[in-house]
Amino acid sequence: MFDRDEQQSHKKLQAYFFKKTSNFVFGRVLLCKCFQLLIIFLVFQALILSYFSYSPPKQKQTPTREAVGEQTEPLPEKEKCESGRFYVYELPEFFNREILVNCHDLDPWHSRCNAVSNGGLGPRVTGPGRRSDGHGRVVPGNLSSAWYWTDMFAGEIIHHERMLRHECRTAAPEYAAAFYIPFYAGLAVARYLFTNYTAKDRDRQCEMLLRWVAEQPYWARSNGSDHFIMLGRMSWDFRRRKDEDWGSSFINMPLMKNILRLSVEKDPWDQLEISVPYPTGFHPRSKSELNQWLRFVQAHKRRHLFTFVGAKRPLIGDFRTILLNHCHNESGSCRVVDCSGTRCYDGTWEILESFLESDFCLQPRGDAHTRKSTFDCMLAGSIPVFFWRRSIKYQYEWFLGHEPDDFSVFIDRRAVRNGTSIRKVLEGYSKDKVREMRQRIISLIPKFVYRYTNSDDFRDYKDAFDITIDGVLRRFKEQKGSTNTTNGGTTS
Numbered sequence: 463m464f465d466r467d468e469q470q471s472h473k474k475l476q477a478y479f480f481k482k483t484s485n486f487v488f489g490r491v492l493l494c495k496c497f498q499l500l501i502i503f504l505v506f507q508a509l510i511l512s513y514f515s516y517s518p519p520k521q522k523q524t525p526t527r528e529a530v531g532e533q534t535e536p537l538p539e540k541e542k543c544e545s546g547r548f549y550v551y552e553l554p555e556f557f558n559r560e561i562l563v564n565c566h567d568l569d570p571w572h573s574r575c576n577a578v579s580n581g582g583l584g585p586r587v588t589g590p591g592r593r594s595d596g597h598g599r600v601v602p603g604n605l606s607s608a609w610y611w612t613d614m615f616a617g618e619i620i621h622h623e624r625m626l627r628h629e630c631r632t633a634a635p636e637y638a639a640a641f642y643i644p645f646y647a648g649l650a651v652a653r654y655l656f657t658n659y660t661a662k663d664r665d666r667q668c669e670m671l672l673r674w675v676a677e678q679p680y681w682a683r684s685n686g687s688d689h690f691i692m693l694g695r696m697s698w699d700f701r702r703r704k705d706e707d708w709g710s711s712f713i714n715m716p717l718m719k720n721i722l723r724l725s726v727e728k729d730p731w732d733q734l735e736i737s738v739p740y741p742t743g744f745h746p747r748s749k750s751e752l753n754q755w756l757r758f759v760q761a762h763k764r765r766h767l768f769t770f771v772g773a774k775r776p777l778i779g780d781f782r783t784i785l786l787n788h789c790h791n792e793s794g795s796c797r798v799v800d801c802s803g804t805r806c807y808d809g810t811w812e813i814l815e816s817f818l819e820s821d822f823c824l825q826p827r828g829d830a831h832t833r834k835s836t837f838d839c840m841l842a843g844s845i846p847v848f849f850w851r852r853s854i855k856y857q858y859e860w861f862l863g864h865e866p867d868d869f870s871v872f873i874d875r876r877a878v879r880n881g882t883s884i885r886k887v888l889e890g891y892s893k894d895k896v897r898e899m900r901q902r903i904i905s906l907i908p909k910f911v912y913r914y915t916n917s918d919d920f921r922d923y924k925d926a927f928d929i930t931i932d933g934v935l936r937r938f939k940e941q942k943g944s945t946n947t948t949n950g951g952t953t954s
Contacts, residue, residue: 543630545935546639550625551678557645557671558622568653576611578649581915582619583610583745591811600811600818602758608751608914611809612743614834617726618646618694620741623915624927630935635680640938641689643721645671648694651710661705668700668710672717688938690722692738696830697729722937724930727832730856736933737857739910739926740834742841743809746911748919756904759843762818767795768847768888769820771813771835773802781826781849781875788878789824792885817842821896822871822888827853837910840869840903845896847888849875860933861909861926869902 561568568574576585587609591600601609622644625631632638647668654664675681681689693700693712700712712718721734728735746752774783789796797816799806806813817823823839824847831852839846847870848854854866862869873887891899913925924932 543935545932545939547630547632547637548625548628548640548642548931548935549632549635549638549680550622550642550644551675553644553671554674557650557667557674561646561649562619568649570653570657574613574649577613577616578619580610581623582612582616582741583915584612584616584743586610587743591815593815600815602754605751605755605758608744608746608755610743610745612741612745614726614740615648615652615694617724617738617741618644618648618692620912620915621692621724621927621930622646624912625931627915628931630931638680639688639942640935641680643671643675643689643691645691646694647671647691647700647710647712651699651712652695655699655709661702661711664702664710665712665715668712668715672715676717685720686717687720687941689720690724690934693723693725695725696727696832697723697725697732697735698727698830701729722934724934726834727830728857730852736860736930737832738930739858739861739912740832740837741912742834742837742910743814744841744911745914747914747917749923752908752911752913752923756907759818759841759907760900760904762843764819764821766797766816766820767885768822768824769797769799769816769844770824771799771801771806771816772824772826773800773806779879781879784878785824785826785884788884792883795885813838814842817844820844821900822847824884825849825853826875832857841907841911843900843904845869845871845899845903847871847873847884849873849878858910860929862906869899869906 562578565575565578566573568578579585587606593600625642625644635641645668650667651664675686675689697713699709701714702709702711703714713723723732723735724738725735726738726740728737744755746755768789770785770789772782772786774780774786786798786800789798797820799810799812799816817839821844823835823844825833825836825839827833827850828835831850833853836846836853846854848866849872851872854862854870866872871888871891873882873884878884908923908925909929910926912927913920
């Protein structure tokens with residue numbers, strides 16, 4: 463009896479718990495369904511609201527001069543960048559670094575890898591060099607580390623390296639007063655100059671560069687009028703007008719019309735060009751090295767009245783041939799360094815020695831009107847003799863001043879062709895006048911040499927690069943002030 467009652471109680475208890483459990487599960491299922499419906503409703507409502515409230519995203523606005531150019535970057539208390547700061551574009555390496563990596567392809571006849579090494583300074587000279595007579599050295603032994611075999615067209619690399627380290631460089635383009643384009647245009651174009659490449663080949667990389675720059679936001683604020691570039695070759699190599707002519711048409715491309723250009727030889731009639739010195743082989747690391755060189759040059763004994771360093775060219779009426787013959791005929795007064803073939807291609811101590819030992823050095827025009835040899839000559843304290851006025855007039859004013867007669871001699875080439883004696887003209891200068899002109903040249907040497915790239919021991923001395931960047935920033939500042947005045951604003 464007990465067992466039957468116990469079984470019935472157990473069945474009732476099971477039924478009770480089954481009913482409770484079923485109600486609980488049903489309640490949970492119903493709650494989940496309601497929650498899911500609520501989520502679906504909210505998502506649907508959000509989609510409807512976003513659809514009716516949607517508006518297209520605003521396009522990124524190109525910075526304007528009002529929005530960007532007028533800002534000023536917080537500066538240190540003793541700010542040296544009075545004319546503003548410059549920004550260096552980070553170009554794709556195709557436009558600079560890759561050109562150096564492919565240095566074997568820059569010249570159809572010779573590898574250019576030495577010429578573009580060491581940040582453009584070239585190979586370091588391994589010794590001070592022995593004099594041609596075997597007695598002593600060409601330069602003091604403790605200055606040999608300041609000498610490199612620097613190529614005449616390495617200026618683009620030298621300027622880029624110095625730009626990256628300059629105190630007036632800013633990493634924030636919104637604070638820049640100027641924008642530097644580190645394109646190695648001279649090296650890029652040169653590989654296509656001397657063989658049977660087309661005009662399109664000579665222009666392709668330049669066109670690609672300008673398209674890239676024009677897409678940058680800070681180009682549009684001035685259409686490039688606050689941008690500048692260094693051209694390592696003469697201006698004429700970038701001024702081709704017809705496809706069959708020499709060189710590239712880089713300068714004549716529409717996007718170049720406002721860009722300020724630095725060049726080793728400028729077009730005197732182009733207001734957007736500034737001529738900068740050809741790099742010499744002397745790159746002092748300190749003021750003491752520079753001052754030692756200046757004293758050395760001033761005290762050096764001059765054994766010859768004049769010298770000519772150069773080679774004949776296979777041209778009818780070649781003026782260099784006339785000068786070489788003239789020097790050979792005046793061997794008691796003139797020292798000749800004949801650079802026929804490749805003898806002077808990578809530099810030779812004999813060139814510097816001849817300049818150091820001569821009062822005057824003959825400087826006929828080169829491939830263009832100017833020559834790197836002019837600065838090599840003046841570096842040695844020798845007085846340059848020009849035969850074309852355009853070889854010096856209206857060139858390098860920031861560095862040499864506006865009066866070339868203070869440090870040079872002009873003899874018209876037509877007079878020489880007609881028999882005028884160069885020796886007699888130069889003998890007409892008194893010793894005092896020669897001394898005065900040499901002193902003027904020595905005072906100019908610090909302004910046209912490029913110091914060693916990584917040296918900081920020049921705090922109160924500005925070399926050719928420092929003078930260049932100061933002049934560029936000052937020009938942009940004056941240009942901005944002139945624009946503000948024209949627009950009815952005020953200048954700062």
